[in-house]
Amino acid sequence: MRTIRIGVAAALLASAAGLSAQGAGPAVSASATAHPDQWPALAMKRQRDPKVEARVDAMLRRMSVEDKVGQLLQVDIASISPKDLETYKLGSILNGGNSAPNNDEFAPAPEWLKLFDAFYDASVKRSDGRPVVPVIWGTDAVHGDNNIVGATLFPHNIGLGAMRDPELVRRIGAATAAETAATGIDWSFAPTVAVVQDDRWGRTYESYSEDPSLVASYAGAMVEGIQGRVGGDFMRPGHVISSVKHFLGDGGTGGRDQGDTRVSEQTLRDVHAAGYMTALPAGALTVMPSFSSWNGTKLTGNKSLLTGVLKERWGFDGFAVGDWNAHGQVPGCTNEDCAAAINAGLDMFMYSGPKWKELYANTLREAKAGIIPAARLNDAVRRILRVKVLAGTFEAGRPSSRPFAGKFDLLGSAEHRALARQAVRESLVLLKNNGVLPIKAGANVLVAGAGADNIGQQAGGWSITWQGTGVTNANFPNAQSIWGGLSEAVRAAGGTAILSADGKYTAKPDVAIVVFGETPYAEFSGDRPTLEFSPDDKSSLQLLRRLKAAGVPTVSVFLSGRPLWVNPELNASDAFVAAWLPGTEGGGVADLLVAGRDGKPRADFRGTLSFSWPKRLDQYVLNRRDPNYDPLFAFGYGLSYAKGGQVSKLDEARPANAGGDQNALFVRGRLAPGASFRTSGAVTQARVDRQAQEDSVRLTFAGAGELAVEQAQPIDLSRESNGQLSLILDYRVTRAPTGTVTLGMAGGRSATVPITGVLRNAGSDWTELAVPLRCFADQGVDMARITRSAVIAATGAAGIDVSGIRVASAPPGPVICGQR
Structure with missing residues (x-):
């Protein structure tokens, strides 16, 4: 089916059905003013270097106010050309979710490097004697270098959380950084350290866990993987700048993107800030404030948090970069004019749209008029210059000349694919096994379901395209579908495997593996009114029930970005595996499901739930700290071959007023x-x-x-x-x-x-x-x-x-x- 696209920009749609804000902890105060003295001080591993500071100060003294204001802007490559940077010396560019070289989201890696060269060359072209400050490029490399065709895509964060393996997370961060550096790009908008409290949110899969301590155990490790360790390989070639996001409380908005987190300051600190407690001491160079609000006040304009807590109390000396035009949502602001955000503590605007020159002109006017005080302007620019010095931007030279640039063999390399496959093995959670797993040697296996041979579905959102839609297996050349891995494993064990997406067969199989679940989405598109899996399409359930009625033992492999109410699907399955969004290494699923020729498991399940699994579809808020905690499978649950267990028949009652997906008109x-x-x-x-x-x-x-x-x-x-x-x-x-x-x-x-x-x-x-x-x-x-x-x-x-x-x-x- 072909697609016709009309329009040049679009608005986002979240679920419009009753998404109430919530949070754990004491009663909510209406105040959105933080008290920094009630927050812990952080012991930073990276201390200020007097030589770096002197270098930054020297540049700052020679910069004009026009130069300084330019550093405050980051503009999407869809809205700006390299030629523009010959005149406007901007601080940064980015590729937004759907932006790419030549407007081609499937552009090969060399085209990305070529475009960065063009932007870089324009940014350093000047003859007026004022400082040359190279531009830096930011990208959302959130589960691998996911914008690039051929890159290794690791499990999304929710799967990584199930591993309970911070060292593996560190190695994943390093591999992602190396593949990002291969395209010359020097800044990744990762990690997301949201502590999600309502699983209806479309970004739940970007969170490691509902539990703050688990998020904290990963945040610092991922930053060290991306940037390198302070005192060791920090910002050496192959590492890139990290951005910890989204500051603060993005996981508490009641399941609605860009919503309002209504919690006390204590809960904001003790639950939602957990990731920053390890990410910032690990040396994170940038922080991204959230689109969302805290008690009615936009985070991008909250001075008590951006300046009072982040910079003054915690001592963060990197810079704060906005989210996609988020400054335009601050009261009194537009996308093209927002001194209030800068004065609150934002250091760099992230802007997309054709009017970025208006944002520049308005900010310049406000800086000259003192609406943005000179001290605040200089502080923001000093922070940006400091990060660029620490990142080696001034010495790195043209992107294509850098040590890792052009090493496109790193994309989907054997080493990185093995790392991703290990992560898949460690992330799978066995929820049910009534004697059917592992698949016996020599078995005749039917592999069914829409997700079985669909790499895009198993990778999820932020996989080449923003929402993960519009892709085919051909767009993932260094990847293996779940079917591909199962076929190899079954044949290696002396059996036969047949792929039939609709589950039809001629000869009755010994066992069926059905791969199904959520189709790809990212923020807004992924927000849901309830936790019912696929309320508008029960074809997967019908397939499971058809196989059960035929007496075929059935294993469900469930692809999802969050725990969902699947009681009917669980009842229709003899075994049920929560596979999350495993990325490009589908073979990791087969490593656990299929026995070797000797009949023994080739590997055992070790993943355990980092999010509680709902007993009812209306259990949106289901966190182990909450009152009346009553999950189907509790936080930390996970079966294994060594530790078995069966699941009895579950209640399939569905509330009569349960809503469907409001996005599906x-x-x-x-x-x-x-x-x-x-x-x-x-x-x-x-x-x-x-x-x-x-x-x-x-x-x-x-x-x-x-x-x-x-x-x-x-x-x-x-x-x-x-x-x-x-x-x-x-x-x-x-x-x-x-x-x-x-x-x-x-x-x-x-x-x-x-x-x-x-x-x-x-x-x-x-x-x-x-x-x-x-x-x-x-x-x-x-x-x-x-x-x-x-x-x-x-x-x-x-x-x-x-x-x-x-x-x-x-x-x-x-x-x-x-x-x-």
Whole structure:
């Protein structure tokens, strides 16, 4: 199926269904002012070097205010060209979630290095005698160098948390840094040290654990892996700058991205700050403040935390870099003007959009006028220069000339793949085994499920593309699917393996392994209203039950970015393995599931839950510190061959009012809770089949008319207008339009984009059309009160079948804002 993308930017959509904020600990104070004297002082391993300080001071004295303000800006490569840096001496560039060289997310590694050379060359070109300060490039290398085709992708953090192995985490950090350095890039936005308290959050898989002590045990180790050890190989070639994120309390927002963490200062300190207690002493050079709020105040503008706690109490002397246009959410600010964030303690804006020169001009004006005091400006620039000196930026030279640059054989190297495979083995958690594992030598094995031969699904979000969507196995050349690993292991043990995604077979197998789970997502798109696995699609459960009814012993391998309510799936399985999001080394799954020729396990399970597993789908807040803690599987649970155990039949009762995914406005024949179809004018609707009976709607326009998805209650999308999700339509044309056709959205006022040309050129095949939400926001739609989330309107005769309307990340590729 081909995809049509419309628009140049998009807003993000989080679940609009009852996502309440929460947190563990004492009663919440309404105050968002921290008291630094109540926070512990930190013993930093890295002390200030007088020679570094003198060098920084000397540069600072020679810099103009224009130079200084330039250092405060980091701009997305999709919004800026190398030529711009000849005039604007900016501090940094980044590649956002969907940004890449030549607008090609599948660009080969040499293209990344080539583009960094171009930016670097422009940044150091000057003849006015003022200091040359090279630009640095930041990237989200969050589970490996995940933007680069061919890189090793390790299990996401939730899987690493199940390992309980800080030394392996350190080695993973070092391998990720080496592969990042191979492309010349010198800064990774990792690690995420969120202590997630509500698993509905779409970034839960970026958290090591619900438990602060486990997060603390990993944070410092990962920083040392990425940057090297202070006093040892710190920032030596092959290491890159680390960024600890998202400061502070991002895991306590009630399951909603960019939400509000309503907790006491004690809980903020003792639970949510745990990772910083080890990451900062390990020498972390940058910290990224959160999009989210603490007790109603945006973290990016909270001076008591950014300055009072982070810098003054803790003694952090690196710099604070903002998240994606997060400064624009600070009260009184816009994306192009936010002195308040700098004055609160932010040192570098992260900006995406075409108006970055306005941000520069406004910041320069405010610096000259004293709105940003000279002392604050100098402090921010001093911190940025200090990091660049410590990172060796000034001596490193052109990116392609650096010691690790161009060593593309490091991407997916045998050593790194072995490390990733070890991490997969250590991260799997055996939840149930009623005598079927390990798979016996010589067995005839059926391997089924949509995730069995799907590297993109097993890798999850932040895997080449931001949301992890729009990829195929061919995009992962140095990888192995779970099917690939199982096939090898079964054959090595003298058995046979057959792949059948739908689970159909001709000869009854001895055992079936079904690989299924969540499809890839990242923030916003991954937020959920409940913890029910796949409420809108029960095909995996139906497959399991079909095999059970046929008397086939069945092993479930569950791919997910969080614990989910899967009681029906557990009941339909003889064994159940929580595989999380294992990355590119699917063979690590087979290492544990399939016995050797001698009939003995080749390795045993050692992973244990770093997140509590829910007994009910409404157990959003399920942390072992909480009152009335009642999980299905407790924190630390995990079976093994050495330590067996069986699971009895589980309760499958589902609350009658359990909601579906609010992002899925119309999927598989069902409308999201609170949504309804409303037609007007000369249009009729009827149900037709695509993948299931009556799962699509047929629209027949005899003249002017419209179909709208109306919300019973307005959806608040005001926070989400900053990002990159789209309104996506799955459709086919049954009659070419004779008039104009538009796709729209309404909130306060209505806005539309023309899609007539798209429909006329579509043919009769099923097609996907993506319209960034920002196209509507820019036309004045009140994103805080979306009452009509999708409107298809025609002025003349037309025929359109629609099988899906949803909010998600558009597949890779260039976009426009309409086609007439």
